[in-house]
Amino acid sequence: MDYRRFGDRILARFDKGEEIHEQLKAIALRENIKLAEVSALGAVDDFTVGVYKVAEKKYYANSFQGPFEIVSLTGTITTMNGAYYAHLHMSAGDEKGEVYGGHLNRAMVSATCEAVISIIDGTVERRFDPEVGLNLFAFQS
Amino acid sequence: MDYRRFGDRILARFDKGEEIHEQLKAIALRENIKLAEVSALGAVDDFTVGVYKVAEKKYYANSFQGPFEIVSLTGTITTMNGAYYAHLHMSAGDEKGEVYGGHLNRAMVSATCEAVISIIDGTVERRFDPEVGLNLFAFQS
């Protein structure tokens, strides 16, 4: 992994064999990022994406292996109790171009992953919402 | 729905049972947004996306119900005759991770939807183009 910061933007390269969530977190901690928008593309060969069933308050996971191209990877870095919290969704196309995706649990880079992190000056905290069963944006007044 | 503005960025949370287009418009009107880029993720359980057939100058709609995770939701806020105009496309993954999407007509939030609105200082008007049959960007000189 390597990256450069240009004002409020970071361009990052995640390398073969690296996991996307781990690398993003490493940058955020090093750069002390509290709030940001994230976008990326690249190639992955092993990833797990979840789908949330609100009625059951539970995530179900789908795992995929093989040559995949990330076609969307978006989300935010916020904080929960002041600590790093990333929420990313991803989709990727397979050998036939068919696209699969969901809530990103884990994705291993096969060739390269190129991310743009747009840092926002501020903070957004999350708080567990018992009705929904998820940690939601809880804006402070 | 709730949101906070940080300079030219707004982070917004749309809640269970809310419709995405309606909530985005409510924020834009309240904040007097004329031009912006929009990106979001989240979970929806009922959405309609269109596909445009240029030869017929007509949109065909596909509707989906069930647990879906938004994997891409992007577009812009512009104006037409000075009034709010949003153009969004969306795709979402189902229980198996299979992704469906198109021009976003309507999407009901099932758990939460997290949007980032990047406000741009300027205006872009739209004008109906009879050849294409759509309201296109019509930049003023």
Place this chain on the structure above:
Amino acid sequence: MDYRRFGDRILARFDKGEEIHEQLKAIALRENIKLAEVSALGAVDDFTVGVYKVAEKKYYANSFQGPFEIVSLTGTITTMNGAYYAHLHMSAGDEKGEVYGGHLNRAMVSATCEAVISIIDGTVERRFDPEVGLNLFAFQS
């Protein structure tokens, strides 16, 4: 094609019959863009997307024809040996809403394509990586 620049953002309209990579390059050269993030939506009727097989160091291409709505088109403009270099991935939904995508080789606009180019003040060069077989971000110290 037409576009307007608002500070560090460009909104662009690519028209029916135009190819997305060509039009983006035309804007970047005219505006002397060295580094940028790109996002777009729109409708295409003929596109080719690739999937990279790292073991073979080779891209395989999938081509699609018919009415498609772009649901994600993201990537960056960087430079290689100082010259324009775009890396975009795209996915698009067909008549049934099924989504296909990958590394974007070529996409013909059928109705309109609306792009937002976020210019970043800086440069990121690419260098060929023999292990991976691709031109990767090579940040300068």
